[in-house]
Amino acid sequence: MDLRTDQPHPARVYDFYLGGKDHFAPDRELGRRVLEICPQLASGAQTNRRFLARSVGLLTREYGIRQFLDLGTGLPTSPNLHEVAQKIAPEAQIVYVDNDPIVLTHARALLAGTPEGVTRYVDGDVVDIDRILEEAARTLDFGRPVAVSALALLHFLPDPRPAEMLAKVRDRLVPGSFLSISHALPGLREAAAAYQGATGLGTLRDRDEISALFGDFELLEPGLTEPHHWRPELEPAEEDPEGELDGLGACGVARKR
Incomplete structure (x- = not known):
């Protein structure tokens, strides 16, 4: 198995932003170069992770997604x-x-779930x-509702791949299913340029283009917004008093009717 540790990889650079330990010198080098351009990107990555936790918790608790x-x-x-x-619903798959x-x-080593779930x-x-x-x-x-997430992913894919891919996903899902997306905004264009030639960032999209990726699914409140503005009451400790995270990325959760 070729892990390509001599080259930076988006997953490992993201791990560096999150303060993890699973990255190598090329990943740290690229990560530091990007943070020199956009220091708040590390906080943005952490906020995106908390959006995942809040949205999954909401879908599991309030909408019964399993x-x-x-x-x-x-x-x-x-x-x-x-x-x-699985903390909320141990039987979740x-x-x-x-x-x-x-x-x-x-x-394979770490993603082990509950005995009741899968x-x-x-x-x-x-x-x-x-x-x-x-x-x-x-x-x-x-044949039952499924929640599909594509977080901090689609900006690595050039057009028209995300739209084509998600159209097939939406068609496969039954009513009551959900689609969650988080995506970098054009305000990160300078930072994104540092990725070019290293990890191959695809396309930064504006809010209208990101909204279109949900197709005819109905966005839950508060609609398409920054990750730290998405249902902050579910995690009251998260704050951005200076607005430093505004304009970095957008996210939303939408339901198929």
């Missing part, structure tokens, strides 16, 4: 999606998807969404 498909999982960082969902060898290695990992490229959905269907029942 099946989750996480596209572009990245390196395990607690709390992971299955930890949040989670399928993680990623195609990076080092993520796969860590996932936690599985699909090794695959999210662009090959037909195969991903086929593999996920071995664990998840797509």
